[in-house]
Structure formats: structure tokens, C-alpha cells
Amino acid sequence: MSETSDLIALRAAIPVIRIFDEAKALEFYVDYLGFTVDWSHRFEADLPIYLQVSRAGCLLHLSGHHGDATPGSTSFVPVADAAALHRELAAKAYPHLRPGLDEMPWGLQITVTDPFGNRLRFCEQRSAEASDADAG
Template sequence: MTTTPEQAKSMARNLRAALSLEGTEISHSSALELVARSLGHPDWNTACAALARQAAPDDAPRFLRCSPILRIFDEAKARAFYCDFLGFRVTFEHRFAADMPLYMGIERGDLSLHLSEHHGDASPGATVFVATANLRALHRALSETRYPYNRPGLEELPWGLQVEVTDPFGNRIRFCQQDQ
């Protein structure tokens, strides 16, 4: 029988509830890690990916990566915010000609964004939600960077721990850790 990621999450919820009844409290992420190891995987991320591959038929579409496009208006401000402050690296740059708008790809870890000066690519003021691990470490690093235009806080919300940053063009990125 194949276990799906949804079934493994349900197993983690049940394990957490059963342990709670016995007087042992564990976080949801700890329960996920225990279930992953019980299914023979080294950690939850590896288990989730492997279980998803097993559950999907070979000819089913698989979404490999998502790269939201965010509208920018000033290349220098975009580089200062995304590269210097947030720690992204540029993966590609494209212009149809030297005096044309910039289209640029940036990455940090598994997070990929595209930034565009082209008016038809995106509207300013977008919001991107990013599931994040070790959010407190990210918050600490951003605070230590001393970027003069953004000092993000750390918010405890009903859906998780969150840090929100706003770029110079009104786009928001919400980094959220949901396994408190």
C-alpha cells in the first residue's frame, strides 16, 4: 500500500494527539519528523517528496518549481533590497536591448523569484507567501543586515510564525513557519 503525503500528515496529527493524551507534548514538526523516520525516510522533506512521487501516476503532471514575477521600477533599488538585504543571488538577466527594461531571475536556496521592469509582466503591490523553515534565523539575519528601509518584525499568527518584508516597489514577501 502506498502512503500519500496527506496520509502521513494525518498520521503525525494522530501521533501528536495520542502523545498529548499520555502527557507528552511535541510540536507538529516533531511529529512529522517521527512519522517520516517510521516510514523509512531520514526527514520530513525527503519523505514528503518521495511519498508524492510514489502517489502520483507516471504520466501525471508534476510541478517542479514556481517563480513568481514581481514588478520593479529601479534596478539599483531592487539589487539593494533583494541581493544585499535578503541575500538572493542573480541567476540570469535579460534585456532585449541595452536601453530596454530588465527581466532578472534571483534565487536564495529553493526560493526563485523573477523581477521585471516590463509593465505588462506584473502589477506592483503583489504578495508572495513563502513556507519557511528556521524563520527565527532568517529574522535575526535580516535584523543584523541593518537595511535602512525595512526592519521586519516577527509575528505569531494563528497560521504560524511570520516575517513580512516590503520591497521598494510595494511588493510583499511573507516568510512563514507553520510548524511552531
């Protein structure tokens, strides 16, 4: 590696997710998924909101600003225990969604869709060794 590349520390990307209604976004991301609002910003009182939510090291930016993100996008979120998250979500009284727990070739996965058509795929990924054994 070059001397310059050793100094550049890349970190996990933070998805920007387009939202259209602040109350619905908070109901979904905070009340249902269990994220916490870290901060929010508006340039003026009647302009769209931009906020950061987090849960256990996962950061998401939610934006009401046109052009910040494409509605209907998908974010892949690694999770340590997909079954525990699935049980937690199933126990909540969120009337708009009942996600399944799907066994995929790459791991155990829960896909949720927010009120704006954006998908989050929470996945407990298989180790490379387990994936290699399945392929053989």
C-alpha cells in the first residue's frame, strides 16, 4: 500500500433514505425499528427535515429534501442475530408490516419496507467457510 492510502481510513457508508412525512418516518424508524434520533436539521421552519437515526452502531440519514436520495432504494444492514430482531419486530403492534425471516444463500434475512417504499434488508450473514461448504 502507498503511504497515502495507509492514512485514509474508510468507514461504513451511511445510507441516505428519502422520506416524505416526518411523523410516518418516526413511527417506522423509531417506534417500530427501535432507532433513536441523534440529531435533526432544517434550514427554516417550513423546509424539509434531515435527520440521523441510529441503533447499535447502524447509522441512517433520513431526508425530506428532493434529490437527496431515490425513493424505493434498498439498504443492506448486517445484524448479529436476525432471529432475535425478527421476534422483537413481531411482538410490536405495527399494523402495516409483518416481515418474514428468510433463509438466503448468504444468510438469515429480514426485509422491511418503510412507508415511502424504501427497503432495509437486515441480514445475519453466513461466514465464508459456511458459504463455501454449501456450494460444495
